[in-house]
Amino acid sequence: MREVAVIGVGMTRFGELWDMSLRDLFVEAAQKALKDAGTDTLDSMYVGNMSAGQFVGQEHLGPMMAEQLGVAGVPAARVESACASGGMALRSAFLEVASGMSDLVLAAGVEKMTDGADVTAVLATASDQENEVYYGVTFPGLYAMIARAHMAKYGTTEEDLSWVSVKAHRNGARNPHAQFRRPVTLEEVMGSSLLAEPLRMLHSSPVTDGAAAVLLCPLERAKEFGGQPVKVLASGAATSTLALADRKELADLDVVELSARRAYEMAGLGPQNIHVAEVHDCFSIAEICCYEALGFVERGKGKDAAREGVTDLGGRIPVNPSGGLKAKGHPVGATGVAQAVTLVEQLRGEAGDLQVEGARIALAQNMGGSGASSVVHIFQGV
Amino acid sequence: MREVAVIGVGMTRFGELWDMSLRDLFVEAAQKALKDAGTDTLDSMYVGNMSAGQFVGQEHLGPMMAEQLGVAGVPAARVESACASGGMALRSAFLEVASGMSDLVLAAGVEKMTDGADVTAVLATASDQENEVYYGVTFPGLYAMIARAHMAKYGTTEEDLSWVSVKAHRNGARNPHAQFRRPVTLEEVMGSSLLAEPLRMLHSSPVTDGAAAVLLCPLERAKEFGGQPVKVLASGAATSTLALADRKELADLDVVELSARRAYEMAGLGPQNIHVAEVHDCFSIAEICCYEALGFVERGKGKDAAREGVTDLGGRIPVNPSGGLKAKGHPVGATGVAQAVTLVEQLRGEAGDLQVEGARIALAQNMGGSGASSVVHIFQGV
Numbered sequence: 001m002r003e004v005a006v007i008g009v010g011m012t013r014f015g016e017l018w019d020m021s022l023r024d025l026f027v028e029a030a031q032k033a034l035k036d037a038g039t040d041t042l043d044s045m046y047v048g049n050m051s052a053g054q055f056v057g058q059e060h061l062g063p064m065m066a067e068q069l070g071v072a073g074v075p076a077a078r079v080e081s082a083c084a085s086g087g088m089a090l091r092s093a094f095l096e097v098a099s100g101m102s103d104l105v106l107a108a109g110v111e112k113m114t115d116g117a118d119v120t121a122v123l124a125t126a127s128d129q130e131n132e133v134y135y136g137v138t139f140p141g142l143y144a145m146i147a148r149a150h151m152a153k154y155g156t157t158e159e160d161l162s163w164v165s166v167k168a169h170r171n172g173a174r175n176p177h178a179q180f181r182r183p184v185t186l187e188e189v190m191g192s193s194l195l196a197e198p199l200r201m202l203h204s205s206p207v208t209d210g211a212a213a214v215l216l217c218p219l220e221r222a223k224e225f226g227g228q229p230v231k232v233l234a235s236g237a238a239t240s241t242l243a244l245a246d247r248k249e250l251a252d253l254d255v256v257e258l259s260a261r262r263a264y265e266m267a268g269l270g271p272q273n274i275h276v277a278e279v280h281d282c283f284s285i286a287e288i289c290c291y292e293a294l295g296f297v298e299r300g301k302g303k304d305a306a307r308e309g310v311t312d313l314g315g316r317i318p319v320n321p322s323g324g325l326k327a328k329g330h331p332v333g334a335t336g337v338a339q340a341v342t343l344v345e346q347l348r349g350e351a352g353d354l355q356v357e358g359a360r361i362a363l364a365q366n367m368g369g370s371g372a373s374s375v376v377h378i379f380q381g382v
Numbered sequence: 383m384r385e386v387a388v389i390g391v392g393m394t395r396f397g398e399l400w401d402m403s404l405r406d407l408f409v410e411a412a413q414k415a416l417k418d419a420g421t422d423t424l425d426s427m428y429v430g431n432m433s434a435g436q437f438v439g440q441e442h443l444g445p446m447m448a449e450q451l452g453v454a455g456v457p458a459a460r461v462e463s464a465c466a467s468g469g470m471a472l473r474s475a476f477l478e479v480a481s482g483m484s485d486l487v488l489a490a491g492v493e494k495m496t497d498g499a500d501v502t503a504v505l506a507t508a509s510d511q512e513n514e515v516y517y518g519v520t521f522p523g524l525y526a527m528i529a530r531a532h533m534a535k536y537g538t539t540e541e542d543l544s545w546v547s548v549k550a551h552r553n554g555a556r557n558p559h560a561q562f563r564r565p566v567t568l569e570e571v572m573g574s575s576l577l578a579e580p581l582r583m584l585h586s587s588p589v590t591d592g593a594a595a596v597l598l599c600p601l602e603r604a605k606e607f608g609g610q611p612v613k614v615l616a617s618g619a620a621t622s623t624l625a626l627a628d629r630k631e632l633a634d635l636d637v638v639e640l641s642a643r644r645a646y647e648m649a650g651l652g653p654q655n656i657h658v659a660e661v662h663d664c665f666s667i668a669e670i671c672c673y674e675a676l677g678f679v680e681r682g683k684g685k686d687a688a689r690e691g692v693t694d695l696g697g698r699i700p701v702n703p704s705g706g707l708k709a710k711g712h713p714v715g716a717t718g719v720a721q722a723v724t725l726v727e728q729l730r731g732e733a734g735d736l737q738v739e740g741a742r743i744a745l746a747q748n749m750g751g752s753g754a755s756s757v758v759h760i761f762q763g764v
Contacts, residue, residue: 075619099481237457239445
């Protein structure tokens with residue numbers, strides 16, 4: 001396989017962006033990534049998007065976005081794996097460069113969620129329509145069951161969940177791209193409305209419009225471009241059962257562990273080598289599961305990490321310095337790419353108020369559904 | 383790049399399959415491909431699907447289908463490029479094997495179209511929602527405009543279109559997988575209902591349920607498996623404008639020519655080397671455009687090819703021996719993979735009544751929308 005580098009990154013602000021369409025979002029992020037790389041061309045592209053067909057009545061985003069970007073003609077396809085669509089688009093772009101088929105390949109994720117669709121119903125189509133949705137379960141309910149299982153197995157409490165949200169908002173407050181730029185207190189989190197017991201509003205990521213893009217090329221060509229390249233050390237993907245009821249163990253999100261193991265093996269590294277991570281905290285419980293599944297802490301110790309500051313900026317292993325899905329926002333198809341953008345900025349030392357000092361190796365974990373798919377990428381500054 | 387081979391193929395019957403769900407369809411095709419290859423395992427998979435979210439309320443088909451197939455855990459993603467979703471899924475699988483990331487990679491396309499959704503409205507989301515659909519255009523209308531432009535530029539007639547349908551049904555009648563297994567006469571085609579002038583019902587592919595699957599591996603490992611491998615010589619993809627109104631030239635489907643040129647260059651071959659082809663005849667006019675854009679005949683001569691028997695079984699360059707989308711059926715996400723299945727059977731000499739004698743090199747062309755995306759694969763018997 002050819003070695004692959006990120007040579008450009010860009011993203012929109014995340015939020016309820018009433019004045020921006022699906023096209024606008026995509027083009028802003030993609031143009032920023034091209035500009036960041038100092039090029040105005042590319043050879044191929046992948047669009048990470050979960051549900052534009054349902055959200056805004058538009059499929060076929062590959063050619064649409066290539067044309068909007070002014071590069072009609074290049075190969076372009078959409079990649080979908082629910083909320084892991086962005087991460088899987090990045091993986092497809094990585095494989096295309098690694099294969100030798102193309103040199104300059106864009107991976108860009110986009111989602112326009114605030115145009116009037118029934119967002120909860122659309123998101124539910126990422127779970128099992130016949131065996132879950134039909135019986136009335138939505139994603140807050142599914143992750144509430146995961147939280148209950150984690151509480152039963154490891155003694156995790158509602159306060160443990162809440163400290164993750166407090167950390168997310170503290171970081172998000174410093175992130176100029178974040179949807180929520182204000183800190184919240186433990187009391188505010190624990191006093192927020194219940195969505196699905198034990199999960200509350202402030203344990204949950206919001207509905208968000210946004211886009212993010214990264215431009216890849218062979219590592220050996222990276223120096224031709226202006227900026228400081230970042231090497232993609234590994235890509236690991238995995239799946240599990242779509243329906244939670246078919247899973248042997250609810251509390252552990254095994255899919256995250258399997259995708260991470262593949263990435264660690266490919267990189268020849270382990271969790272002890274990671275300096276900073278962005279993980280898929282669609283609900284606070286997911287971040288706690290990720291701490292454990294990624295090997296940052298032992299099984300059962302995830303509940304303590306945020307409270308004890310282990311995953312804070314300045315902690316042993318900073319997780320979600322961007323504010324994560326909780327505070328930065330979660331435009332589902334864009335999230336996996338936005339994680340990569342954040343981490344590339346970290347590895348370049350360009351993360352401003354969110355900079356993790358000395359970060360040289362970074363990990364992104366992006367999840368689909370209630371843990372039915374997961375993809376992990378590991379990056380290294382060069 | 384590693385050389386890549388097809389080692390297993392399988393497909394369902396195409397038709398209105400009321401007794402089969404999206405899962406059933408996928409699993410039947412995928413299991414047939416695995417059985418054909420003589421293996422019960424795989425390393426990674428891609429699902430080609432246009433719109434299960436809209437058709438049956440189910441996104442996230444990667445993990446769902448991996449689980450249904452009994453291989454939960456493997457990386458799996460959905461690839462979408464409207465009616466070219468199957469071809470682009472095949473391309474993704476090809477790139478993953480070529481890159482060295484994985485050995486046994488499944489590409490399977492599936493679409494369940496007859497479960498009650500407004501099919502015309504769902505398909506229309508592959509065109510430009512804001513600039514075409516909003517004004518009332520649907521796909522018969524878009525291809526009618528392409529037909530009108532072709533008629534104006536090259537003198538193509540309604541009878542020319544109709545001979546393509548006659549050929550399609552003559553072939554489809556011999557194909558055990560086809561939705562329509564009866565020949566039609568020129569008079570029947572020209573007397574069928576108008577959909578969008580000059581296109582009639584029998585110039586148009588039907589609404590279809592179905593699935594198709596191919597299993598790929600590195601060519602150097604192909605001999606480990608039971609059957610006769612087929613080499614994937616090339617994959618070429620291209621895009622054009624999403625909206626027809628933004629296209630410089632309506633009559634020529636330039637996207638097909640560009641995707642073919644990339645594939646021919648990669649294979650080191652030209653149209654004169656192709657012994658049999660499957661092309662995307664969603665409407666008869668599209669097949670005529672493809673004859674020209676793929677270089678099988680000169681520009682402007684496509685109208686004569688079916689009438690003169692050039693593209694018949696036994697003709698100079700047999701096109702759509704399967705019956706094509708018109709007679710075999712068009713489950714949109716499955717079509718591109720089904721083309722590959724048909725051609726692998728041809729190159730193995732297993733095509734039965736549809737066999738093209740001496741076929742050693744074959745070409746598949748799969749289109750998205752009104753020619754906004756196209757992907758061409760070239761295969762060689764080994």
